[in-house]
Amino acid sequence: MNAENPSSPAPSTPRLRTALDTFPPYIPGKPPRQVDGLRSFKLSSNENFLPPLPAVLEAMVAHATDPAHYPDDAALTLREGLADRLGVGNDELAVTTGASELLVALTQITSDASTAAIYPWPSFEMYPQTTGLAGSARIEVPLTADGRHDLPAMARAITDRTSLIILCSPNNPTGPVLTDAEVRAFLDEVPDHVLVALDEAYWEFATDPDRVRGLELVKDHPNLVLLRTFSKAHGLAGLRVGYAVAHPQVITGLLKAVIPFGVTDLSQAAAVESLKHWDEVLERARLIAATRDDFAQALREQGWDVPEAQANFVWLPLGEKSSAFEDACVEQAVAVRNLGVGVRISIGEDEALDRVLDIAQTFRAEHFG
Ligand SMILES: Cc1ncc(COP(=O)(O)O)c(C=O)c1O
Numbered sequence: 001m002n003a004e005n006p007s008s009p010a011p012s013t014p015r016l017r018t019a020l021d022t023f024p025p026y027i028p029g030k031p032p033r034q035v036d037g038l039r040s041f042k043l044s045s046n047e048n049f050l051p052p053l054p055a056v057l058e059a060m061v062a063h064a065t066d067p068a069h070y071p072d073d074a075a076l077t078l079r080e081g082l083a084d085r086l087g088v089g090n091d092e093l094a095v096t097t098g099a100s101e102l103l104v105a106l107t108q109i110t111s112d113a114s115t116a117a118i119y120p121w122p123s124f125e126m127y128p129q130t131t132g133l134a135g136s137a138r139i140e141v142p143l144t145a146d147g148r149h150d151l152p153a154m155a156r157a158i159t160d161r162t163s164l165i166i167l168c169s170p171n172n173p174t175g176p177v178l179t180d181a182e183v184r185a186f187l188d189e190v191p192d193h194v195l196v197a198l199d200e201a202y203w204e205f206a207t208d209p210d211r212v213r214g215l216e217l218v219k220d221h222p223n224l225v226l227l228r229t230f231s232k233a234h235g236l237a238g239l240r241v242g243y244a245v246a247h248p249q250v251i252t253g254l255l256k257a258v259i260p261f262g263v264t265d266l267s268q269a270a271a272v273e274s275l276k277h278w279d280e281v282l283e284r285a286r287l288i289a290a291t292r293d294d295f296a297q298a299l300r301e302q303g304w305d306v307p308e309a310q311a312n313f314v315w316l317p318l319g320e321k322s323s324a325f326e327d328a329c330v331e332q333a334v335a336v337r338n339l340g341v342g343v344r345i346s347i348g349e350d351e352a353l354d355r356v357l358d359i360a361q362t363f364r365a366e367h368f369g
Helices: 018-022 054-062 076-086 098-110 126-133 151-156 180-189 214-220 248-257 265-276 278-301 319-331 350-368
Strands: 093-096 116-121 137-142 162-168 195-199 224-229 242-246 313-316 343-346
Touching: 018 126, 054 265, 076 093, 076 242, 076 265, 093 098, 093 248, 098 126, 098 162, 098 195, 098 224, 098 242, 098 248, 116 126, 126 137, 137 151, 151 180, 180 214, 195 214, 214 224, 214 242, 242 248, 265 278, 278 313, 278 350, 319 343, 319 350
Parallel strands: 116 137, 116 162, 162 195, 195 224
Antiparallel strands: 093 242, 224 242, 313 343
């Protein structure tokens, strides 16, 4: 019904795909509330809280001069830098607008209404979005009680329809890594024609000596693709640069599905410069990992059941108390990520983490005391 002229028919709405009704929209981490007298902290998006490396900022400024031209679509300098660092060939790399674009492209090249995708749950919220958008059946395999992938159950879920399996190590939002041995055993059970995406967005923060080593695995498995990003350890989330490592045949397929000229010249230059400071980037990731370990330990000492934390965040499996905990943080000018079944807290400055520890202690006394 047209409100201004009740006699005219209602304007017809465009017919959108029914697949859109099968998954929720992506909900980004909220900004913190401003509270008088308190510095506010955003611990809701797993961003890097450390200041950017000065040389990276300089590279960005130097490359902010030529917006009239398209960037290098092949991202050749960046791929050469990555190839050098990672010991792979240029043809085994694709550079995209964040690992997010890779997830979309990977789904595009594997999935449609006739196929099924398997992934752990809870895990990264883009998995249901991108596979759901493709119209693919979605098999969400529940994590174990300690927040880890249930790989035997994932292997049992494989059928003739399976075209894509996503693994996430360390897992967002719960934190544990997959071990090298368990992924090798899992891959032995996956048929060669099924593409396995190992999402390593947080690999630089993982310190568990048994953690999966994607780069070594990908050499032996033509159906494996690694997803990585400059958003987390490199602290370049705002510039949108991610990359895939896989066999050339998979890369060629992926490149057909990515948006041309997606990664700007400025973003490529920043990523190239950041790669030149690789040791510093890894050292900063280790510092964040040490802070994470202390923070997780302090929460455990308060009595919280914190799963193994291997990325730049810690998970509190709060169940139905998740919203109450989020609200307690909001009141103290801290934004955390409430995922309904638990709350994810990104590692930030000491002042932010100390405040969360105080909130957590009071919350325990009030709700579990
Ligand atoms: C597990 C995981 N994969 C992929 C991404 C996407 O990262 P980006 O698109 O910023 O590279 C994220 C971002 O939070 C993530 O947590």
